[in-house]
Amino acid sequence: MQVPATSAAARVRLECNFDPEVLHSKRTMVDVVVWFFILGVVAKIGKSDLRLPEALYESLSIYLLLAIGLKGGTELSRQPVAALLPQVGALVAFGFAVPLLLYPLFRTLRFDKANSASLGAHYGSVSVVTFAVVSSQLARLALPVESHAALWVAVMEAPGLIAGTLVARWALGANPGPGPRTQLRWTQLAHDLLFGKSVLLLAGGLLIGAFAGDAGVGPIKAVFVTPFKGVLAIFLLELGLVAGARLLTLRGDAVKLILIGVLLPPVLGTCGVLLGQALQLTVGGMAVVGTLAASASYIAAPVAMRQAVPEADPAISITAAIGVTFPFNLLVGIPFYIWLAQQVHSP
Amino acid sequence: MQVPATSAAARVRLECNFDPEVLHSKRTMVDVVVWFFILGVVAKIGKSDLRLPEALYESLSIYLLLAIGLKGGTELSRQPVAALLPQVGALVAFGFAVPLLLYPLFRTLRFDKANSASLGAHYGSVSVVTFAVVSSQLARLALPVESHAALWVAVMEAPGLIAGTLVARWALGANPGPGPRTQLRWTQLAHDLLFGKSVLLLAGGLLIGAFAGDAGVGPIKAVFVTPFKGVLAIFLLELGLVAGARLLTLRGDAVKLILIGVLLPPVLGTCGVLLGQALQLTVGGMAVVGTLAASASYIAAPVAMRQAVPEADPAISITAAIGVTFPFNLLVGIPFYIWLAQQVHSP
Amino acid sequence: MQVPATSAAARVRLECNFDPEVLHSKRTMVDVVVWFFILGVVAKIGKSDLRLPEALYESLSIYLLLAIGLKGGTELSRQPVAALLPQVGALVAFGFAVPLLLYPLFRTLRFDKANSASLGAHYGSVSVVTFAVVSSQLARLALPVESHAALWVAVMEAPGLIAGTLVARWALGANPGPGPRTQLRWTQLAHDLLFGKSVLLLAGGLLIGAFAGDAGVGPIKAVFVTPFKGVLAIFLLELGLVAGARLLTLRGDAVKLILIGVLLPPVLGTCGVLLGQALQLTVGGMAVVGTLAASASYIAAPVAMRQAVPEADPAISITAAIGVTFPFNLLVGIPFYIWLAQQVHSP
């Protein structure tokens, strides 16, 4: 992995811990939406009776996916498709590679075959909400991002899940679990990923945005653009409750899961930033790809893995993804990927 | 039925398919909210696991009814009531006549007595969401509409349902179905229509708007006016899922239902536009009355018919109303009624 | 209790029923949100099938609590904490005193011990929605309020509930009810109040607002500030349904409950306004404290009393709180407390 050349100034900044010009004070460093997440975690760990109705959770996640897609879509129509192909190809390949590369690592950490494959799939796929938070941070810092970034999210959702499933098939094929193997139907898996809620709504939003264009989307911006960040805040409150619940159930393999959840993201995130650099993205773009790479899916992945690799214990992957990695990225990871992207960009 | 005199220019426009000045390009012809409906249909037919929570569906439909009422109400207070009476009377009579006139038609098509009455009731009543879509289209085309149009929706909801029930009583009275007749309590039916969700919220919104006036409604416009179209988009996504589900269940009588669902609206819509002309409405007003006439109810009607004409198979009416007529109106009908209103208006 | 000196002019105004300058016409006197409450009551009493989904009710109440907290929080950070302590102390003491003082009154009215304690707890605590309505009224009348008023709500939630529980323990200790006494665990009660939904969200919102400051909260104002009043309107529709249901179940003790529900608020409200005067609050601040004092809790209190004083019949307290006192405050009480605050302020 090529280490970016850093100027003296940048090196100084590194020592004084993140760019002091951009992230000047503790208060502005933490995006307001992150406080909602923390409130949720505190509520759960404090055994509050606060419970967001499941219908609200579902409604908000549908909203976020559609809104992210729409935003990217209005810009997408202006892009020459050919120019996007290398990006898409590289991101798909990256997402696909992650589970393959992580599998031996997890096996070394004594996770069984199914769990190693499933964990890899979670990290190979991406977290839409983490994407929303990094976007919101970049907007606050006035760092522009490629306007079609939502497309990256859409294409990075599935490859990691497919690769994770392949690894599991290959690994378990020789040594099946206790129950009789259910035939994996690949067409079924492909269908479920493509028509799964996340990809369908992201892609649907992208297409609607592209078809309707800025003028068409204008009258619905009061729902899909203006309130986006506030809705994200409420969703993070709910995710805080979920993450808090996972932290409460940490048991035997707690140490392993915390280590994975904290150490993997910076590594994957660094790879992502460098990939962004290789694709000649903007600073914001590099930070976004870094964040996507570092994020672990917890909407599409758990559902997909339950179907494709039922032998894996969902508690393990979910705890790592939403109990550890998600908060880590919110609090530490995202500022770091942004900082790193700025360093890497310095000529 | 009197055919409107069309100028040479209008005739030319007719040939080149809709007014090219107003509906200039394919892209702007389709309102953005219609894409959400299509996304829903695609998701359902593609067997996606996307499901909007029922609580969201209910919440959105309550919102839409209230918002439509409120918008009409703030204007209503400025109208002399006497001036509205002829309109209201004509619309009530129209809605009442539809099931009576359609009954023999449906019987000819070999629907049984109960289903013929129930189908008529659905087409005699109106679809609130179709009204919302035509309003949104007219706004985009900058065609003004009578500001109290919501009143039309409110008064056209019930008459068709009452007439359909009467037809069923009359037809089935002589030849009751397999189960013993339940006594129809008219006071019960009247109560259920008046205090049913749709009429109550529409009328409630109208009255609140009228009482509070523009100044009073001002501070709640951020909820009931600004985001209206975006909320409509989400609701149409859900209706797309519902319509897709109905299309998937089309079976034996598919051809009949598709024919009815596609051929009735233009006929009823034309009558509606001409009625609007007779009432000396604006172009926008004629288009709205045409759309209301052409629309089939799927909120109030199914519930009312299940109580009043339980012998009718709800699948038949609902498939025609929301599986065929609703998408038809969205994609073809509404542009046609608007175009027709413009033609009719040409002096 | 010291009666405020009223000038001749004020006395004249009193006779002609409320200040004619401020509350000039019937129409503007009733805030638009109150009409939504009335619509809900009418729907319920008219036996409409209108039902707001429970998930919507829960979502809205979470929203309102968070939004009220946030709004207060952004201002809180600017206040010297020391200056707030006397206010907080006085309000806590007031809330604590109410159940102790009301207990003998309710006993005289022949309520049993448990119900007397529980009723006192409901009136000792506060209604968040009543607070929202008085704030909205004051904004309409352009009367400024202390910007940290939400803090008052947060601190006045619990004391009344604790005092009511203490009274019940003391009264029932000697003469236990039919079932064997459940050990009351005080730590449990303290935890449940502090981490209960209302206090947690109010306090959470306050802290987030204080941490993030105006700049941080800015981007989420489109969700938590702009639509606040419209959301309140929808919530009042739901509360109207709930209040209507309580009115429908009024039976034996109807007269007693109506008397309590109508006569207590003006008395408590007057005490509250005078307390506000003693604390040297603004006119708006006095009106708010008066309203809080006069309001009866129906979110936190019923839940807390069910746990702490299960012998009390929840129907009694809830009917008084939401069936009688809440509508009374909406329609009559709040205008009166505002008027009173203005009188008291007149030098």
Next chain:
Amino acid sequence: MTEKFPKKLLVIITEAALEKPLTELARRAGAHGHTVHDVRGAGQYGEREGSWEADRSIELKIVCSEAVANQIASEAMTRFAANFGLTMFFADVEVLRPDKY
């Protein structure tokens, strides 16, 4: 050990439109209470996903004496079975307070 008394549990799964008529019927037939919740499902009349008004189904439970259960069931059969999706079954249950049901 506290004594138990036999009762019947009648479960009715049907369209949401029948919630009010059926609970009224049950009260008239002598039931002392009922419990309802929303369900989705499939049967003879096709799938009911419960995602919108006309597609909603409920499950209604009534604990009562055998005579009352029979009365409710037979009335529901004659009035509704011909025109509504309707699934009914009886189960034997035991309760602690026989007068309550």
Next chain:
Amino acid sequence: MTEKFPKKLLVIITEAALEKPLTELARRAGAHGHTVHDVRGAGQYGEREGSWEADRSIELKIVCSEAVANQIASEAMTRFAANFGLTMFFADVEVLRPDKY
């Protein structure tokens, strides 16, 4: 055919406020699990529509041995029946994995 083993199903319909106390009680009494869902209904203490906090009801199901069911039921009766809307019934069920319940 796989063998079946008799167990008791205890169903408790009550106010939502008792969800936590009852599931804790069940665990202490030896139940290995439980299932809950929200319901609405009516009984001796009037109608409960479940449309807001204080009006919510739940149905709790526990599959367990007869002894555990009796223990849970009798404890629930003594602690809650006097002050809470509470409907309980027992049914005989069969399971495939007797040790699980």
Next chain:
Amino acid sequence: MTEKFPKKLLVIITEAALEKPLTELARRAGAHGHTVHDVRGAGQYGEREGSWEADRSIELKIVCSEAVANQIASEAMTRFAANFGLTMFFADVEVLRPDKY
């Protein structure tokens, strides 16, 4: 009095991910219908609060002949019991229209 016919009620409480596979399995095994609703609960595999996708549980009810119930249960056991939280029980019920189930 109308005649009653014995049937089996099979109740399966499990993760929401199995809703589709299990209802398909039931149809193939010969069930004429099914009813589902969302639940929360706890068991061997820990608590499931149902507050988000991966945490949702369902309760599936099938009224059918004993043979069909056995078939569904044993297939569910072999295919899913090893990897999914799964609670199943059988109860005897009576219906009025035996051919419907």
